[in-house]
Amino acid sequence: MSRHRVSRHEMRRKARRMRRLGVQPIADVTDVEFAELITAGIARFLWRYRSEVTPITIALLSLLAGTVLHRWYPTWWPTVALMTATTAGTLATAGRWLNLTRAIERGYAAIAATLLGGWLTAATILGPLSSPLPAVLALGCLVLAIPWWAHRRRRARVRVERTLAAWPEISQAIGLAGSRVQSAIVDLWGYRTRIALARGQTVEDAIARISGIESALGTRRGAVRIQPVPEKANRLELRVIETDPHADAISWPGPSVSTIHDPVELGVFEDGSPVRVSFKRRHALVGGVAGAGKSGAVNVLMGNLSACPDVIVWGIDLKRGMELLPWESCLDRVAVTPKEATALLRDAVRVLDGRAEMLAMQGLRVWEPAHDAPALIILIDEYAELVDDAPDAIHYADSIARRGRAVAETLIAATQRPSQKAMGNSAVRSQMDIRVSFRVRERRDADLILGAGMHKSGWHADKLDAPGKFLLSAPEFDIPRRARTYLLTDDTVQRTAVQHADRRPALDAISLAALHEPPHEREDAVEGSQQSRGRHARQAASQATEDALSAALRNAPREGASVGDLMEAADMSRPTLYRRLALLEDQGMAVQVSRGRWRATATDADSPAFGDEG
Incomplete structure (x- = not known):
């Protein structure tokens, strides 16, 4: 009686059933074909190490191709030679489009294609086993395999593929069961x-x-980055930074703009792309703890803004000018005390009002920066100190933040202390389109600078691990990407300030006229006009209500008008109506006929001044 042969599928099915019953299955070696095991093992080995054996695989395929060509297509050797030359030339000149980013990689690919194509041409003519072609193929395979095996990116790609092959188990362990890897790319x-x-x-x-x-x-x-994929909500890009591209400081390459209309280059993202953001009619907030790189960002901004002939910069530095005084030759005004800061911001509001008045008279909506009509940027270093030492200045800063965009008046505030008092109690923070966060100590500080809930969404400013690293949040930058700002040495700052000092523009005539008006005249006039308009409006509304109540009481029947009718006629709430009726009754101008019913007194029923009393 022949022994029944059990299929591998049947064995796995029985093993799963035994495991569910708590029994560890034991395979009977008589049920296993050793030839199948050996074949499967070899196939598994070749597949796992497919990258390492690629040179040998290519050599064997070349031997097979040479055999076929020599036997059936021996006259094709000119075509093989032409294809060899074309392929080698393409790899050498356009290999970067095939992810061969380095010249040495393109050279290696072109040499390998040339040698392989030359061997195939000779094999097509002579035959692949003709001496010395087999020895040449073996020696060429060995020589070309050494750079292939030693290539860093190839080895990294293999390691990544083997790491990600375990993603099903990894996803189970980290609580993302069911997620899967779609693609992987190895970069620098x-x-x-x-x-x-x-x-x-x-x-x-x-x-x-x-x-x-x-x-x-x-x-x-700190090596893992996760970014959403905008096209689909159930996709993400997971990036692993094995070698930190921002481990060392990045020297400032020089100004990236020549006008405020262009975006300013603040630094470099981790993928090497520049961080460009426009400050035209956009307020900005820069925050971070001491030593995190905030001063570097201020220097980068000044280095670029001072190169723009259509920008005037006013500076406030309550650290007695430690940060901004080196740029004094490029600053139209600089304030280093709370009193000077208050005066500067007050004048900035006067410029704002003067420009707004001119735009209104000409029927325009925005102020277009130009050399003869420059934008005005107020750069405030240590904004938290301004909150503590010059509280009156905060009102002017609020006004600039709310109304300054249309007239090209921009506020850039930097602080080392992103406290709730400094960042959350004024309108300045809510008007900031651009948020730059360097390292902070606590998660809530990241939310204070970047916005509520940003830390939960991946904006981990508390995990930035080197000075100069920052996160940028702006309408065009809504995905958390780490970057590093440029470094300006003291010599670079001094040299740049001297170089740009001669190209600084003058304040326009309209702004100068607003500044040269008698002190407080414009503010008093504007404030008085606003108060007058508000007072007249309130008086008009009150008079209309009184007139309506007067008419309703005069027109009431002898038994009086009900409280509900009077509320509807005068558009008053019940408590207000009762207070007003009590006052009129004390003045003898109204009388309560019965419970809940009122009318005017007989003597005052026809008096035209009824509603003007009291």
Whole structure:
């Protein structure tokens, strides 16, 4: 009786059933074909190490191709030679489009294509086994394999593929079960992969598990970045930074703009792309703890703004000018005391009002910066000190933040103390379109600078680990991407300030006229006009209400008008109506006929001054 042969599928099915019953299955070696095991093992080995054996695979395929060409298509050797030359030339000149970013990589690919194509041409003519072609193929395979095996990016790609092959187990361990890897790319600093989330999972769920992902992937702390994919809510890009591109300071390359209409280059993202943001008619907030790099950002801004002939910069530095005085030759005004800061901001409001008045008279809506009509930027260093030492100045700063955009008057506030008192008790913070956060101590500080709930969404400013690293939030930058600002040395600041001092513009005639008016005249006039308009409006509304109540009482029948009718006629609330009726009764101008019914007194029923009393 022949022994029944059990299929591998049947064996796995029985093993799963035994495990569910708590029994560890034991395979009977008589049920296993050793040939199948050996074949499967070899196939598994070749697949796992497919990258390492690629040179050998290419050599074997070349031998097979040479055999086919020599046997059936021996006259094709000119075509093979032409294709070889074309391929080698394409790889050498346009290899960067095939991810061969370095010249040495393109050279290697062109040489390999030339040698392989030359061998195939010879094999097509002579035959692949003709001496010395087999020895040449073996020696060429060995020589070309050495750079291939030693290539850093290839080895990194293989390591990444093997790491991500374990993603199903990793996703189970970190609480993202069901997510899967869609693609992976190795770059100069690490690798990035696109992850498809399971149904119901969100990018925020993955952000909350960054520490677990770092542990599961075996990376260093702070190496993982997670960014949403705008096209789909259930996709994310996971990036692993193995070599920090921002480990060292980045020297400032020089001004990136020559007009305020162009975006300013603040630094470099981790992928090497520049951080460009426009400050035209946009207020900005820069925050971070001491030593985090805030002063570097201020220097980068001054280095660029001072190169623009259509920008005037006024500065406030309550650290007695430690940060801004080196730029004094490029600053139209600088304030270093609370009193000077208050005066500067008061004058900025006067300029704002003068420009707004001119725009209104000419029927225009915005002030277009030009050399003869420059934008005005007020740069405030240590804004928190301004809140403490010059509280009166905050009212002017609020006015600039609310009304300054149309007239090209911009407020840029920097602070080392992003406290609730400094950042949350005025209108300045809510008007800031641009938020730049350097390292902060606590998560709530990141929310104070960048906005409520930003830390939960992945804006982890508390994890920035070097001076100069920052996160930028703006309408065009709504994804958390780490960047590093440029470094300006003291010599660079001094040299740049001297170089740009001669190109600074003068304040326009309209703004100068607003500043040269007698002190407080414009403010008093504007304030008085606003108060007068408000007082007249309140008086008119009150008089209309009194007139309506007067008419309703005069026209009431002998039994009087009900309280409900009087409330509707005078548009008053019940408490207000009762207070007014009590006053009129004390003055003898109204009488309560019965409970809840009122009318005018007989003597005053026809008096035209009824509603003017009291």
